[in-house]
Amino acid sequence: MSIVKPLLVSMLLIASPALAASEADFKAAYAAAEAANKEAGSLRNQWTTTASTLAAAKKAADGGDFDTALARATEAEALAKASIYQATSEKERWKDMEIR
Amino acid sequence: MKPRFAIRLASAMFALSLVAMPVFTITARAADKIDPEADKKAFQKFFTEKFPKLKPEDFVNGPYSMNEDLHKQWEEKEQFPPYEFSLEAGKEMFSRPFKNGKSYADCFQNQGIGIRQNYPYFDEKDGKVITLELALNRCREANGEAPFSYVKDEMAALTAYMAFTSRGKPFDIKIPNDPRALEAYQKGKEYFYTRRGQLNFSCATCHVQSPGERIRAEVLAPALGILNAMPIYRSEWSGMGTTSRRFTTCNSQIRGVPLTPQDDEYRNLEYYLSYVSNGMPISGPGARP
Numbered sequence: 001m002s003i004v005k006p007l008l009v010s011m012l013l014i015a016s017p018a019l020a021a022s023e024a025d026f027k028a029a030y031a032a033a034e035a036a037n038k039e040a041g042s043l044r045n046q047w048t049t050t051a052s053t054l055a056a057a058k059k060a061a062d063g064g065d066f067d068t069a070l071a072r073a074t075e076a077e078a079l080a081k082a083s084i085y086q087a088t089s090e091k092e093r094w095k096d097m098e099i100r
Numbered sequence: 101m102k103p104r105f106a107i108r109l110a111s112a113m114f115a116l117s118l119v120a121m122p123v124f125t126i127t128a129r130a131a132d133k134i135d136p137e138a139d140k141k142a143f144q145k146f147f148t149e150k151f152p153k154l155k156p157e158d159f160v161n162g163p164y165s166m167n168e169d170l171h172k173q174w175e176e177k178e179q180f181p182p183y184e185f186s187l188e189a190g191k192e193m194f195s196r197p198f199k200n201g202k203s204y205a206d207c208f209q210n211q212g213i214g215i216r217q218n219y220p221y222f223d224e225k226d227g228k229v230i231t232l233e234l235a236l237n238r239c240r241e242a243n244g245e246a247p248f249s250y251v252k253d254e255m256a257a258l259t260a261y262m263a264f265t266s267r268g269k270p271f272d273i274k275i276p277n278d279p280r281a282l283e284a285y286q287k288g289k290e291y292f293y294t295r296r297g298q299l300n301f302s303c304a305t306c307h308v309q310s311p312g313e314r315i316r317a318e319v320l321a322p323a324l325g326i327l328n329a330m331p332i333y334r335s336e337w338s339g340m341g342t343t344s345r346r347f348t349t350c351n352s353q354i355r356g357v358p359l360t361p362q363d364d365e366y367r368n369l370e371y372y373l374s375y376v377s378n379g380m381p382i383s384g385p386g387a388r389p
Contacts (some may be wrong), residue, residue, distance in 0.1 A: 019286060041357075044359065044365065045296055045356065046356070046357040047297060047298045047355055047356060047357065048297075048298070048355045048356065048357055049355050051245045051300050051357065079298070082298075083298075085299065086295060086296065087296075089295045090295050090296070093295070094290055094293040094294040094295070094302065095293070097302060097304050097308070098143050098293055099139075099142050099143050099146045099308060100287070
């Protein structure tokens with residue numbers, strides 16, 4: 001009997017990462033990605049791949065596939081953040097490439 | 101491209117650019133003082149030293165100046181140039197009066213003939229750069245006509261005709277003694293050298309570091325004289341394209357979202373690139389692979 005409790009806990013721990021993403025998870029990730037892409041837009045440096053990945057996230061969500069939707073939204077946020085990093089770092093780095 | 105791979109690629113490109121930076125750095129820190137004349141001299145010196153066999157005026161032929169075979173192709177193309185239909189359409193459009201009886205000639209110095217080499221210019225009243233494409237649409241709107249798309253068709257035809265009337269005239273871009281003009285020039289320079297898009301390319305990555313090299317099937321043109329042939333017929337486009345088309349497609353090719361044609365950034369970029377090609381002859385309209 002004493003072994004049953006730890007076994008149940010272990011099963012729950014193993015099962016939890018495999019739980020399906022919810023619509024709420026997707027919406028939160030999508031909002032974060034959109035906000036980052038908006039910031040990239042204010043820096044005049046959006047990437048086409050951010051837009052296409054956001055579109056893929058939306059399409060998956062519309063089809064009820066929230067696992068894929070969450071994954072795409074997370075990737076879109078990473079792309080948007082990379083474009084923000086690029087725009088920020090290039091504010092000075094462009095000078096290194098100049099012909100003098 | 102799968103997004104996950106795209107993220108890895110972006111990260112790799114950033115890492116690579118950091119490692120490669122000293123190799124590609126043409127000289128050390130610069131650009132703190134705005135000196136267009138010094139920039140122009142250094143810019144032209146860089147290209148003439150990189151391609152010592154080229155005559156200065158050959159740079160305006162872009163990729164066709166880069167090797168003998170391509171130059172032969174260009175000479176053959178010029179027998180029956182693919183931009184000819186557009187040029188003829190532009191000539192006809194230019195002379196056709198607007199509904200109010202006025203015409204394009206009324207909007208420009210010298211009735212618009214032989215003036216391409218003076219565009220873009222800095223308008224001290226507006227405090228902004230005015231390109232030829234912008235001036236043409238402003239002319240239309242001032243005369244009650246709807247503006248044309250900036251990227252092709254009618255705009256390409258009109259600018260083709262105006263460029264043709266300036267063929268052989270050297271670019272003569274002025275920077276007036278106005279801090280706003282210097283700022284516009286400097287911002288154009290910054291845009292030219294700034295890496296953007298997921299591929300982490302600047303204009304200079306292709307047109308300063310790699311002219312004459314291939315990117316897929318295309319031979320890259322040198323930045324010197326790159327706007328002198330505008331507008332161009334591109335086989336890749338199966339049609340004509342303006343400077344606006346060239347800038348926006350360059351941005352999307354490196355996976356950057358293009359700005360709107362004639363946004364300040366593109367106008368400033370055109371100002372910078374034209375100024376550093378001062379003295380190079382107008383060769384437009386041109387043809388490119």
